[in-house]
Amino acid sequence: MKTHFTSLDRHVSCECDYHEPDRWRNLLAIGAEPGLVARGSGLSYVAASFSEGGTSIGMRQFNRILALNEQARWIEVEAGVTLGKLYHVLIPRGLQLPVQASYHTITVGGCIAGNVHGKNHGREGVFGRHVLGLELFHPRHGVITASPTENAELFDLTIGGFGLTGIILRARLALAPLDGAEVEEQTIPVGSLEEAFREVGRLQNEVDMLYAWLDLANPHRPTGAGFITIARTVSGPPVKVEAFGERLEPNRPDWRRQRVFRAATLPWINRLYRQMGLRHAGPRRVPLSALLFPAVGKEFYFHLFGEPGFLEQQVLIPSPAVDGYIPEFRRRLTRHGVPVALTTLKAFKGGRRHLLHYDGDGFSFTIDVCDGRNARALLADLDDLNTSVGAMTCVIKDSRLSAEVVRRQYIGWGELRDGLAAFDPERLFGSALSKRLEL
Amino acid sequence: MKRSVIIGASAGLGRALAERLAALGHNLFLVASDQRDLAPLAGDLTIRFGVDVTVLAADLYRVDAGLIRERALSALGGVDNLLLIAGFSAPAIDRGAITPEMVDRMITINLSAMIQVVNAFLPELANAQGGNLVGAGSVAAVRGRRSNMVYGAAKRGLEGYFESCRHWLANKAGARVQFYRLGYLETQMVFGQKLPFPALHPDAAAAAIVAHFGQDTGTRYLPRWWWLVMTLIRLIPWVIFKRLEI
Numbered sequence: 138m139k140t141h142f143t144s145l146d147r148h149v150s151c152e153c154d155y156h157e158p159d160r161w162r163n164l165l166a167i168g169a170e171p172g173l174v175a176r177g178s179g180l181s182y183v184a185a186s187f188s189e190g191g192t193s194i195g196m197r198q199f200n201r202i203l204a205l206n207e208q209a210r211w212i213e214v215e216a217g218v219t220l221g222k223l224y225h226v227l228i229p230r231g232l233q234l235p236v237q238a239s240y241h242t243i244t245v246g247g248c249i250a251g252n253v254h255g256k257n258h259g260r261e262g263v264f265g266r267h268v269l270g271l272e273l274f275h276p277r278h279g280v281i282t283a284s285p286t287e288n289a290e291l292f293d294l295t296i297g298g299f300g301l302t303g304i305i306l307r308a309r310l311a312l313a314p315l316d317g318a319e320v321e322e323q324t325i326p327v328g329s330l331e332e333a334f335r336e337v338g339r340l341q342n343e344v345d346m347l348y349a350w351l352d353l354a355n356p357h358r359p360t361g362a363g364f365i366t367i368a369r370t371v372s373g374p375p376v377k378v379e380a381f382g383e384r385l386e387p388n389r390p391d392w393r394r395q396r397v398f399r400a401a402t403l404p405w406i407n408r409l410y411r412q413m414g415l416r417h418a419g420p421r422r423v424p425l426s427a428l429l430f431p432a433v434g435k436e437f438y439f440h441l442f443g444e445p446g447f448l449e450q451q452v453l454i455p456s457p458a459v460d461g462y463i464p465e466f467r468r469r470l471t472r473h474g475v476p477v478a479l480t481t482l483k484a485f486k487g488g489r490r491h492l493l494h495y496d497g498d499g500f501s502f503t504i505d506v507c508d509g510r511n512a513r514a515l516l517a518d519l520d521d522l523n524t525s526v527g528a529m530t531c532v533i534k535d536s537r538l539s540a541e542v543v544r545r546q547y548i549g550w551g552e553l554r555d556g557l558a559a560f561d562p563e564r565l566f567g568s569a570l571s572k573r574l575e576l
Numbered sequence: 577m578k579r580s581v582i583i584g585a586s587a588g589l590g591r592a593l594a595e596r597l598a599a600l601g602h603n604l605f606l607v608a609s610d611q612r613d614l615a616p617l618a619g620d621l622t623i624r625f626g627v628d629v630t631v632l633a634a635d636l637y638r639v640d641a642g643l644i645r646e647r648a649l650s651a652l653g654g655v656d657n658l659l660l661i662a663g664f665s666a667p668a669i670d671r672g673a674i675t676p677e678m679v680d681r682m683i684t685i686n687l688s689a690m691i692q693v694v695n696a697f698l699p700e701l702a703n704a705q706g707g708n709l710v711g712a713g714s715v716a717a718v719r720g721r722r723s724n725m726v727y728g729a730a731k732r733g734l735e736g737y738f739e740s741c742r743h744w745l746a747n748k749a750g751a752r753v754q755f756y757r758l759g760y761l762e763t764q765m766v767f768g769q770k771l772p773f774p775a776l777h778p779d780a781a782a783a784a785i786v787a788h789f790g791q792d793t794g795t796r797y798l799p800r801w802w803w804l805v806m807t808l809i810r811l812i813p814w815v816i817f818k819r820l821e822i
């Protein structure tokens with residue numbers, strides 16, 4: 138079926154063929170044609186699961202749980218299973234996935250292919266670290282089993298490989314025990330970007346989750362005051378596994394998609410949000426799902442950018458570079474006069490730089506801005522700054538990132554491209570993202 | 577624990593019904609043609625809902641209703657609900673002459689295999705107090721058109737057979753009969769087709785079907801508003817109807 142897909146940031150729209158097989162014989166009959174790519178829930182900010190004239194294979198129907206070993210702590214699933222479905226099965230059994238992206242309809246296939254990060258990078262690392270094995274389909278190679286010990290090179294390319302090695306059919310994932318059934322959350326005020334980086338660095342080993350929300354909505358006074366949210370899981374009554382209501386659907390027309398975020402409104406909105414955050418400083422008990430899926434219930438945030446959408450830049454800044462980075466970042470923000478709708482900060486620890494994985498040591502610093510000429514000029518300017526300090530930009534979040542910037546920021550770009558070419562010389566799998574990054 | 581048999585359980589409405597009934601604690605016996613689809617579904621339902629799920633991969637085109645009954649009874653120890661959901665249509669070609677093999681396939685899967693299966697279970701259904709016999713028909717069978725010619729005829733035949741079953745079971749302490757003239761469902765059967773009316777999600781259809789369990793409703797439309805659409809279509813005078821491309 139011919140379909141129009143739009144990336145979540147609304148930056149890229151393509152017409153492509155879409156198939157959503159619901160039986161194995163239809164999935165395995167997919168022919169060898171260029172421009173194939175798997176699609177989970179289509180929640181990547183960038184166009185990672187479709188391309189103009191390509192063929193996207195929706196995996197939503199392949200969402201079954203195949204096996205669960207509570208003693209050995211692993212679960213085997215089809216790749217279209219969502220994090221929300223796993224939450225409902227695992228939490229009552231006192232188990233959880235060690236790394237979870239922040240939204241309930243994100244699929245396991247999307248988590249593997251995007252090698253996503255979770256709430257506490259220092260403790261759990263990235264998603265790929267917990268994949269014990271998987272099964273992949275490629276029309277030329279058939280069904281292949283891969284794990285760290287079997288077809289290890291292919292396994293390595295598939296983790297964080299943006300669906301470019303083929304369609305992940307099934308995966309076996311390691312599980313972690315649930316630390317507690319409830320979460321105690323607290324917010325701590327910070328007066329500046331400098332203080333936020335310092336405090337996030339200091340607190341990272343002490344809590345189960347932490348992130349900073351910072352106010353950079355006024356580019357002419359970008360102090361970056363805000364608050365740090367820290368959370369610890371604590372024992373409590375058995376978890377009530379509530380149903381998740383809304384689901385983000387970037388491809389459906391939605392009357393709520395109205396542009397509210399503007400230069401005039403953002404400083405007020407951010408000020409209000411900061412006051413609310415500090416007024417309810419806590420400590421307070423919140424349900425576990427609020428820790429695991431903080432974006433649930435806040436879907437309206439994406440609508441407030443309106444049809445033009447937004448741009449996100451998420452960069453991993455090495456710790457030693459932070460002191461030099463902050464003043465330079467502020468200077469560029471003021472020069473371009475771009476209000477930032479959302480600024481967040483997390484700590485990363487102990488990861489390794491590999492291929493195009495968003496992984497390593499340092500601080501994950503994220504800004505969302507309304508799409509526009511000034512915003513693009515700012516982000517292009519920041520690309521130079523990021524590259525010069527050795528930072529890496531998360532490629533699955535930023536729709537305008539060029540191949541050249543990625544080549545300069547990631548030592549693994551060439552290795553991924555060469556690995557893909559060796560496995561699949563015809564390069565049957567591709568997306569708008571892989572084309573832009575010249576993979 | 578209730579015991580339910582679903583024929584055509586691996587995809588679409590049948591799969592949605594399997595999930596719904598498993599969530600209600602039914603032990604299940606599921607039939608479809610491909611073990612690769614049935615086994616994962618059985619695993620999923622067992623893990624999530626703790627019910628017993630047995631599957632049988634069997635092609636209804638070459639149905640052995642006796643075998644289905646024997647396996648179902650040995651797995652479940654009896655049957656409370658029998659749901660005949662499988663269906664096969666070929667709208668792109670089922671308009672005018674088609675191959676004899678295709679006619680045979682469509683009549684067999686949609687009609688004669690269904691009759692064979694119900695027939696095999698009639699002794700159980702006659703005693704299944706509180707149980708249900710559910711059939712999946714189609715709005716395509718309500719007024720014959722030049723599209724879905726054989727499919728429509730087979731579904732109309734099935735509707736007739738269910739009417740007879742309802743009558744046969746009426747004075748027995750057995751299963752209640754519900755037959756649905758289904759409108760469009762958001763399943764593979766209509767995937768990618770431009771539809772003149774909205775399609776119902778299979779989960780919603782399954783919820784409605786299960787909600788009617790225990791009721792002696794006979795034939796009804798699902799969703800209900802199809803009654804209005806089909807009544808209007810039936811009222812279109814022949815001189816106009818014969819010119820319509822519907």
Ligand SMILES: Cc1cc2nc3c(=O)[nH]c(=O)nc-3n(C[C@H](O)[C@H](O)[C@H](O)COP(=O)(O)OP(=O)(O)OC[C@H]3O[C@@H](n4cnc5c(N)ncnc54)[C@H](O)[C@@H]3O)c2cc1C
Nearest residue numbers: 177178179180181239244246247250251253254299300305
């Ligand atoms: C509200 C929200 C919160 C988020 N939170 C986080 C977060 O906390 N941490 C984080 O790291 N990211 C986060 N993300 C980003 C998101 O986790 C990733 O973009 C993820 O890849 C999306 O998964 P998806 O199922 O929607 O996949 P899609 O967007 O459909 O696809 C993403 C990529 O995965 C590939 N893929 C999907 N399924 C398969 C398969 N079966 N086989 C092979 N390849 C496949 C696609 O080809 C594509 O390259 C968030 C996104 C949103 C919208």
Ligand SMILES: NC(=O)c1ccc[n+]([C@@H]2O[C@H](COP(=O)([O-])OP(=O)(O)OC[C@H]3O[C@@H](n4cnc5c(N)ncnc54)[C@H](OP(=O)(O)O)[C@@H]3O)[C@@H](O)[C@H]2O)c1
Nearest residue numbers: 584585586587588589608609636662663714760761763765
């Ligand atoms: N979808 C619609 O818009 C629509 C509209 C009106 C009426 N209906 C009717 O509603 C019912 C359900 O439709 P659906 O859309 O859910 O269908 P579907 O998605 O095509 O699923 C049909 C199920 O029946 C099984 N099946 C089909 N042929 C079989 C065979 N020869 N042997 C064994 N199993 C077989 C299929 O499994 P395998 O493929 O593995 O065999 C599958 O599990 C059908 O009776 C259909 O005619 C549907």
